[in-house]
Amino acid sequence: MDKQITAGQLKDKSLFQDSDGSAGPAKTMHHNCSKLKIFLGALAFSFFAKGLSGSYMKSMSSQIERRFEVSSSVVGIIDGSFELGNLMVMLLVSYLGPRVHRPKVIAVGCLIMSLGSFLSVMPQFLMGRYNYERITVTADNSSMSISACSPSLSEGHLVTDATKAPSSIKNHGCEKTTTSYLWLFVLVGNLLRGIGEAPVMPLGVSYIDDFSKEENSAFYIGMVRSSGMFGPTLGFLLGSFCASLWVDIGVVDMDAISINPRDSRWVGAWWLGLLICGAVNFIASLPFWFLPYSLTKEGENEDLKISHLSVQGDHCKMDPPTHPQLKFSEAVKDFFPALKKLFGNPVFLAYIFLTILQYNSLVGLVTYETKFMEQQYNISVAKAIFLIGVVLLPVTILGMFLGGFLIKKFKLHITQMAKFACITFILAYSFNLLYYTCSCEAFQVAGLTTPYSGLKHLSSSKNSYVASCNADCSCKADQWDPVCGDNGITYMTACFAGCKSSVGMGKNMVFHNCSCVEGQGRGLGNSSAVLGQCQRESCAKAFPYFLALQTACAFFLALGGTPTYMIMFRSVSPDLKSFAVGIETLGGRVLGGLPAPIYFGALIDQTCLKWGTKSCGGSGSCRVYDTKAFRYVYLGLVAGLRAGCSLLYIVLCVLITKHFKPNGKEMTDIKTKQRSTRREPLTANKKDVLPGSRTSVNSEETFM
Numbered sequence: 001m002d003k004q005i006t007a008g009q010l011k012d013k014s015l016f017q018d019s020d021g022s023a024g025p026a027k028t029m030h031h032n033c034s035k036l037k038i039f040l041g042a043l044a045f046s047f048f049a050k051g052l053s054g055s056y057m058k059s060m061s062s063q064i065e066r067r068f069e070v071s072s073s074v075v076g077i078i079d080g081s082f083e084l085g086n087l088m089v090m091l092l093v094s095y096l097g098p099r100v101h102r103p104k105v106i107a108v109g110c111l112i113m114s115l116g117s118f119l120s121v122m123p124q125f126l127m128g129r130y131n132y133e134r135i136t137v138t139a140d141n142s143s144m145s146i147s148a149c150s151p152s153l154s155e156g157h158l159v160t161d162a163t164k165a166p167s168s169i170k171n172h173g174c175e176k177t178t179t180s181y182l183w184l185f186v187l188v189g190n191l192l193r194g195i196g197e198a199p200v201m202p203l204g205v206s207y208i209d210d211f212s213k214e215e216n217s218a219f220y221i222g223m224v225r226s227s228g229m230f231g232p233t234l235g236f237l238l239g240s241f242c243a244s245l246w247v248d249i250g251v252v253d254m255d256a257i258s259i260n261p262r263d264s265r266w267v268g269a270w271w272l273g274l275l276i277c278g279a280v281n282f283i284a285s286l287p288f289w290f291l292p293y294s295l296t297k298e299g300e301n302e303d304l305k306i307s308h309l310s311v312q313g314d315h316c317k318m319d320p321p322t323h324p325q326l327k328f329s330e331a332v333k334d335f336f337p338a339l340k341k342l343f344g345n346p347v348f349l350a351y352i353f354l355t356i357l358q359y360n361s362l363v364g365l366v367t368y369e370t371k372f373m374e375q376q377y378n379i380s381v382a383k384a385i386f387l388i389g390v391v392l393l394p395v396t397i398l399g400m401f402l403g404g405f406l407i408k409k410f411k412l413h414i415t416q417m418a419k420f421a422c423i424t425f426i427l428a429y430s431f432n433l434l435y436y437t438c439s440c441e442a443f444q445v446a447g448l449t450t451p452y453s454g455l456k457h458l459s460s461s462k463n464s465y466v467a468s469c470n471a472d473c474s475c476k477a478d479q480w481d482p483v484c485g486d487n488g489i490t491y492m493t494a495c496f497a498g499c500k501s502s503v504g505m506g507k508n509m510v511f512h513n514c515s516c517v518e519g520q521g522r523g524l525g526n527s528s529a530v531l532g533q534c535q536r537e538s539c540a541k542a543f544p545y546f547l548a549l550q551t552a553c554a555f556f557l558a559l560g561g562t563p564t565y566m567i568m569f570r571s572v573s574p575d576l577k578s579f580a581v582g583i584e585t586l587g588g589r590v591l592g593g594l595p596a597p598i599y600f601g602a603l604i605d606q607t608c609l610k611w612g613t614k615s616c617g618g619s620g621s622c623r624v625y626d627t628k629a630f631r632y633v634y635l636g637l638v639a640g641l642r643a644g645c646s647l648l649y650i651v652l653c654v655l656i657t658k659h660f661k662p663n664g665k666e667m668t669d670i671k672t673k674q675r676s677t678r679r680e681p682l683t684a685n686k687k688d689v690l691p692g693s694r695t696s697v698n699s700e701e702t703f704m
Contacts, residue, residue: 036211036295039103040220042287043204044227046110049284050197051231052238053117053277055393057082057190059239059385062371063270067130067247068123068183069612069620072368072604076597078187079367083593085194087586093199102203103291109196110285116192117278123182124271130247132265133480133612134258148494148502148511149473189274196281211295229397236389238276243268243382258506258531261380264623265480265612268382338579347571347655348580352587354564354648359592361641364600371604372634375625377440377543378536387547392554399558407563414570417563418656422649424560429642431553435635438546440539443627445482445490446497448609452516469516470498478613480623484534485517486527492610497529507531567652571660603633 058079065075093105204224209217246257247267259266342348373384407417444450452467465477475495483494491497498515511529572580605622607629612620 035291038287039207039291040224042284042291043106043200043208044224046106046200046204046284046288047224047228048231049110049277049280050113050200051228052235052280053113053193053231054082054197055232055235055389056239056273056277057193058366059236059243059370059388060268060270060273061367062374062381063243063247063268064183064186065621066265067127067267067270068186069614070183071619071621072371072601073598074183074601076367076599076601078183078190079597080594081187081191082194082197083589085191085196086198087194087589089195089198090202090585091582093202100203101293102199102207103288103293105199106203107285107288109199110281110288112196113193114196114278114281114285116189116196117274117281118189119192120186120189121271121274121278122185124247127182129252130267132259132267148497148499149470149475149515211297213297226401233389233393235277236385236393238273240382240386240389242270242273243385244380245269245272247271256506258509260507260532261382262378263482263532264374266381338576339583342572342576342580342583345572347652347659348568350648350652350655351568351571352584354645354652355584355588356591357641357645357648359588360596361638361645363593363596364641365638367597368600368604368634372630373543375443375627375630377539377546378443378533379543391547391551395551395555396558399555400562403559403562407566412563414567414660415653415656417566417570418649418653421560421563421567422653424556425564425642425649426646428553428556428560429639429646431549431556432635432639432642434549435546436631438542438549439628439631440542441536443490443536443624444488444534445492445610445624446516447492448624449626450489465492465496467516470496473498480610480612481531482533483511483529484532485514485529487517488534489517490534491516491529494529499529567656571656600634600637603637604630607633 061075061079064070064078065072205221208220208224212220244261245268246252246254247269249269249272261268369388370381370384373379373387374381406412406420410416412420442449446452447465447467451464452469465475473495475493477492479493479495481493482490483497483499484490485497494502494511494514497511497517499511499517500513500515502509502511504510509531512527514527514529517527517529568580568584569577604625607626608622608624609626610622610624612623614620
């Protein structure tokens with residue numbers, strides 16, 4: 001007959017002996033403590049791994065666009081597939097969380113993220129080598145010079161790059177039209193990454209909250225999330241390194257490559273970092289396979305431990321936890337009243353609209369930030385990614401921590417948090433508006449943004465590429481291999497510059513006797529051109545000011561981010577906090593994370609002046625943007641969305657001031673509910689409480 005072991009029997013050593021004579025509970029307590037530490041370390045590394053993969057994929061958006069010759073809107077769809085995958089399983093994972101083996105589900109999630117990264121790499125090995133648009137010139141048999149302008153020939157130009165065959169390669173490329181859709185591998189891989197990442201946060205946080213001391217729970221969760229913040233930083237640094245390497249590094253002669261990382265045709269080794277991310281995610285999955293379904297609660301006193309022990313024969317064992325089953329009818333019955341209560345709360349409703357607008361502005365800004373820096377300030381994508389990783393991201397992390405510290409230090413009331421968040425956001429918005437002052441001269445391309453000599457204005461037709469200086473050169477309007485003339489103007493090809501001769505090969509090729517350059521030159525003899533786009537001096541001077549403004553804006557946004565997030569917890573009743581987090585996450589991702597990259601990309605595409613050409617015809621990725629229009633579209637979208645956020649912040653302050661006065665009735669009701677909620681776990685039967693179901697403020701504020 002079973003009987004409970006009393007506290008006085010603790011002194012009897014035989015009660016703690018296993019069948020093999022080992023000290024059972026004493027050994028188990030130490031063993032469980034070690035396993036909790038292992039779980040904390042494993043979860044911190046998994047946070048690092050998912051942050052590394054996510055930031056790396058963001059940094060490679062422009063490289064993927066060029067490698068697959070797709071538009072910015074398609075890149076937006078690829079980027080949004082991650083959010084779609086996350087949403088597909090998020091609700092299911094959150095609901096089933098306490099009922100599944102959480103460490104093993106997290107392990108499966110890490111493996112799926114690893115699989116998604118490896119799947120995204122597949123096109124690199126299926127597409128063959130990357131062949132960018134290259135200049136076509138003809139050799140003059142009477143001399144060693146090479147002519148770009150060939151009056152007698154309109155077809156059959158030879159290619160100076162020894163790695164590429166004559167023009168017949170174009171037809172050969174058309175035999176492999178399926179390669180045009182290999183970007184779907186990247187999309188599906190990103191989708192799998194979203195699915196795999198879904199269980200890491202909610203299951204990991206709830207596992208810590210269940211088996212750690214209540215006073216340690218928030219500290220452990222903060223430590224894990226802080227460790228994960230190193231992932232995005234290293235992800236951007238890895239992206240910067242890979243973007244500076246040639247896409248086919250190791251299999252081509254780099255001396256034969258005539259372009260550099262500043263060129264709009266340059267494609268970095270986007271696939272190399274994905275291999276590293278996939279390996280890191282695979283390693284992150286390994287420790288979770290060896291962790292148990294549940295642990296003994298950290299620091300639980302011995303009386304409570306013994307109360308769970310029962311004697312059967314000569315052995316003592318732990319009663320298995322029992323979980324009450326939630327009927328579907330009961331869940332539906334409680335769901336709609338809770339939803340009605342949340343959306344009947346004007347403060348929460350204003351907060352949701354604010355979150356959606358902020359998601360839109362932030363996701364659109366980050367997705368195309370490197371492209372904006374490249375096009376506006378003439379810096380390489382690798383440098384833009386590097387600056388985001390070493391300047392903007394650390395400043396953002398600092399702002400987040402400082403915001404949380406100020407809340408704790410000064411014990412800010414919800415009305416004070418609302419005012420603080422509103423002021424910091426308006427300051428950030430003012431820096432955002434100053435972006436417009438950091439402009440530089442427009443990119444001058446003959447026939448696109450500036451006329452040839454003798455032309456009054458530009459025509460919208462393709463004939464604007466042709467002028468009297470190159471009319472006899474039989475230039476192809478669909479080619480893009482820019483040269484910079486001595487006059488500071490860029491020409492689409494050396495042919496459009498009217499160049500009659502050249503010296504050197506590859507990167508060192510210099511064109512001479514360029515009739516179009518001579519016609520617009522600043523003096524006699526200025527008729528040569530070199531490969532590559534002309535640099536804009538004023539942009540190099542404006543960029544440091546833009547970076548400083550962006551840093552200040554990022555800091556103030558992050559500073560007010562934590563108080564803004566806390567408003568949600570303080571404005572709803574304690575029993576609805578977890579549900580409010582789910583609604584906030586769902587709304588932000590469905591209405592912000594998914595559409596923002598797509599419509600940002602579609603509007604940016606409208607500012608393109610010159611599209612690249614695929615080997616089988618059709619437009620590829622954009623080569624030249626109208627920099628002025630690009631700036632107005634990109635910054636205008638961000639400023640417009642944040643103007644709406646500023647208005648909602650003011651509305652939020654008014655509503656909170658009205659409903660949550662420090663000594664008002666509303667605050668008294670909230671405090672009463674919180675006190676009663678805190679008492680419930682102390683009086684309730686522990687067998688009736690699900691793991692992750694504690695309703696203390698700390699646990700609910702961190703549960704996702």
